[in-house]
Amino acid sequence: MSKNLLEQLREMTVVVADTGDIQAIEKFKPQDATTNPSLITAAAQMPEYQEIVDQTLIQAKKDAGAGASQKQIANLAFERLAVSFGLKILEIIPGRVSTEVDARLSYDTEGTVNTARKIIAQYESKGISRERILIKIASTWEGIKAAEILEQEGIHCNLTLLFGIHQAIACAEAGATLISPFVGRILDWYKKETGKESYPAAEDPGVLSVTKIYNYYKKFGYKTEVMGASFRNTGEITEIAGCDLLTISPKLLGELQSTIANLPRKLDPKTAAAMDITKVEMDKATFDKMHAEDRMASEKLDEGIKGFTKALETLEQLLAEKLSSLDEAKVA
Secondary structure, three states: OEEEEEHHHHHOOOEEOOOOOOHHHHHHHOOOEOHHHHHHHHHHHHHHHHHHHHHHHHHHOOOOOOOOOOHHHHHHHHHHHHHHHHHHHHHOOOOOOEEOOOOHHHHOHHHHHHHHHHHHHHHHOOOHHHHHHEEEEOOOOOHHHHHHHHOOOOOOOEEEEOHHHHHHHHHHHOOOEEEEHHHHHHHHHHHHHHHOOOOEEEEEEEHHHHHHHHHHHHHOOOOOEEEEEEEOHHHHHHHHOOOOOEOOOOOHHHHHHHOOOOOOOOOOHHHOOOOOOOOOOHHHHHHHHHHOOOHHHHHHHHHHHHHHHHHHHHHHHHHHHHHHHHHHHHHO
């Protein structure tokens, strides 16, 4: 009997689950898992994870001290909740989990570095090696510079909200462990811009962007890995089969698993190495110029940071309300 698409994909690409839903991770058994503020916020509202949320809040209240306000406790708890989910996820997967730095620090190199160190310290205090953690940071110039510092300390980074080749080149020059170019969000922008309802998978602008980045990396021998992310359909996934890693939602993992069809390899390092590609010398001035000229990348990066910030604020509010109900229950 023929193999399904997911089985074939795993033979050429590391499959990562893009979810905070632990039950979904148990079902699909990915090598790695990645979360973001939106996914953690969604998971924190699921009934089956209330124990994790409650325990994190209770510990945060204890550690914050008697004089701490509800807002301060909720903020501390939010910092720890992603790690709490990460620890649960690491019990299931054999590989790494990505944990995101506060999106509000996206233009703050020092703040990002300090927060990343705190995240790693939390994992290490629970006996988890830093080799199993990827710190997710937005691909701003400041975020990329933070990753450069962290990588030199042996803290591995996953550069996210990546939409343009200039971001990818800067990440590789900084020695980032991996990048997460956002396929579906690029498609969203082009559909809105052009009025087109759909693109053939091979012409999907997000697919073309990841293909260009992958080929550039392999041509010039960068160690930074490419992890395609933010997919809207399985066609986008099959068109970049062979990419180093792909982080996929449970819904699309299910579709791949239930589809029997041949899956040819589309991205290959040997093919890329033979290509005629011009090397770009990257510095801040070049990055800023290319970013300003790439309206899609600049708009989507800004939108992504705002979206993750909103998710964090929603989560903090949710935690504050949860803390109130826990306090009331204790009094009662």
